[in-house]
Amino acid sequence: MxxxxxxxxxxxxxxxxxxxxxxxxxxxxxxxxxxxxxxxxxxxxxxxxxxxxxxxxxxxxxxxxxxxxxxxxxxxxxxxxxxxxxxxxxxxxxxxxxxxxxxxxxxxxxxxxxxxxxxxxxxxxxxxWAGGGAQRPVAAVHAPKQGTRDVVIAIDAGHGGKDPGAIGHRGTLEKGVVLEIARELAGLIDREPGMRAVLIRDGDYYIAHRERIRRARAAKADMFVSIHADAIRDRDVSGASVYVLSERGATDEAARWLAERENAADLRGGVSLSDKDDALATVLLDLSQVANISASMLAAERVIDAFDGLVPVRKPRVQQAGFLVLKSPDIPSMLIETAYITNAADERRLRSDAQRSKLAGAIVAGVQSYFTRNPPEGTRFAELRRLAAAD
Ligand SMILES: [Zn+2]
CATH class of the missing domain: 2.60.40.3500 (Immunoglobulin-like)
Structure with missing residues (x-):
């Protein structure tokens, strides 16, 4: 020892x-x-x-x-x-x-x-000593009870393997820098009490989008964060953007989930679609997706807030799009375009260890702030909130 x-x-x-x-x-x-x-x-x-x-x-x-x-x-x-x-x-x-x-x-x-x-x-x-734990100020009287589960954050480094993603003018590959950021992020999350990270990809290989979602669901993730770096012809465009699924994208996906519902796992809320008729299943799925998009939006807003002053931001509001990887109907999901790899300053930032840790640190702060306000049942965040309310 x-x-x-x-x-x-x-x-x-x-x-x-x-x-x-x-x-x-x-x-x-x-x-x-x-x-x-x-x-x-x-x-x-x-x-x-x-x-x-x-x-x-x-x-x-x-x-x-x-x-x-x-x-x-x-x-x-x-x-x-x-x-x-x-x-x-x-x-x-x-x-x-x-x-x-x-x-x-x-x-x-x-x-x-x-x-x-x-x-x-x-x-x-x-x-x-002995397993560590959270940092609590000396003055704090309460401590959360033991036996709470960790919130699980699935971190998805975009692209990989045969798919390099976007390529910077200095030859920086998106698939490489986003994996570095994802690993940094996972390390920081694992050090925070009450949070645990799962890397969807931890090497240079390709995973299909639906398989990424499947892995997050298998890990019982409470949140899905996909890490990317953007590209555009105009080299002057720079900064980060955060996306959640659009309603339109959700509607398209609902039909697919219904078609596959016999095979699909139950929704996180404990709702099974397989024993419901079409009309009821459609309603349940819609409700789940609407709730999930608004949860995703709240979480994404916390991340953009955390970027403020630390990470250059292109669009200060959360964007919505039909990205396939965001289509879990029941796991709040966001896709972070961390920077423009096609912009010289952004590309330099993506290549810097210090800048990547700063970015990862801001993402953790945003995610943590979301779970503090919206704690999943049975987690340390829920327990802390209960204790705070009791004061
Ligand atoms: Zn990408």
Whole structure:
């Protein structure tokens, strides 16, 4: 156990060391202790990605976090006793490292990870014990009960394999950059409490559109997000757009679902079409699709809002179109044209790791904001909302 942690920590430090060499001094902006059903957690908010080492010492039991080339910003208060976290102290190490010492009563080995910015959260190093869990402010009294299910977000990287998608003037292939964004997005989602990502495609191969929908349904996805990059003859056009299914596209699809309803799986709401006559099945399907388009629209609006100021946007309103991949009648679905690969500045952005993480971070923030307002039954989001209402 201890060996595994040491190896993981070495790996993190080695990959992070290069960044600090370029990045210069980092600053600790806050240190937060939080408590969650999953266990206690210490979050160190940083001004930049920072190389670190973590190890434990005994008698008294403590976790030592050494942050390379880092200083403590003025006025930062270190957290006091919370659950098994007894105290946090700081000290300056030779060579400019900042040492944070977490005195703890827990014998468990902590896990430490560096997280990229997501939504309102910036660069962080998180130390958690026993499965981690959500970040909750120290002052928060309530915590969601255990046993809630995660919301599942199906992430569909467009195109793949024989289908390269759009091609930029510098030769950038849509199928490649959207897979990078999809993977980044999945990583960020999996780090958020109460959310889990499923990649519809995780390699350079082609999947038919209906198969993409089928995979999302098989994963019991609560949301489907398809990632693309747009192309147009006019090289000046740039920025992101977000699409949901048009009513027209839904109507066309209804006929197909009805025709195939003997084979089709039940709708997410527990409604089966197979035992209904045509008239009733049509009504049920229509209702499901109308509700699904409006849910998709709300979610897409949250994503566009999250783009504001972070990601250049071409159209500030949600667009509607008959994209085949959006045609699930019961999973809120959106297609994000992340940028114009045919625009020089956009193509450059799509090729940049930093810009792709920024984009992925904004998408996560939007999706999270949607689920906070529209929590599916039985999820952590529903539980948090119930607790908030009870206050
Ligand atoms: Zn595309």
């Amino acid at each position: 201890r060996h595994a942690l040491a190896a993981a920590v070495l790996l993190l430090s080695a990959s992070a060391a290069a960044e600090v060499a370029h990045g210069g001094t980092s600053e600790v902006q806050a240190v937060r202790a939080t408590m969650d059903p999953g266990g206690p957690r210490v979050v160190v908010d940083l001004s930049a990605p920072t190389a670190f080492k973590v190890f434990t010492l005994d008698s008294p039991r403590r976790v030592v976090l050494d942050l390379a080339d880092t200083r403590l910003a003025d006025g930062v208060r270190l957290p006091r006793s919370l659950g098994p976290i007894i105290a946090v102290r700081s000290g300056v190490q030779p060579g400019g490292a900042l040492r944070l010492v977490i005195e703890t009563s827990s014998d468990e080995e902590p896990r430490a990870a560096r997280l990229a910015p997501v939504g309102a959260e910036g660069h962080r190093i998180v130390v958690d």
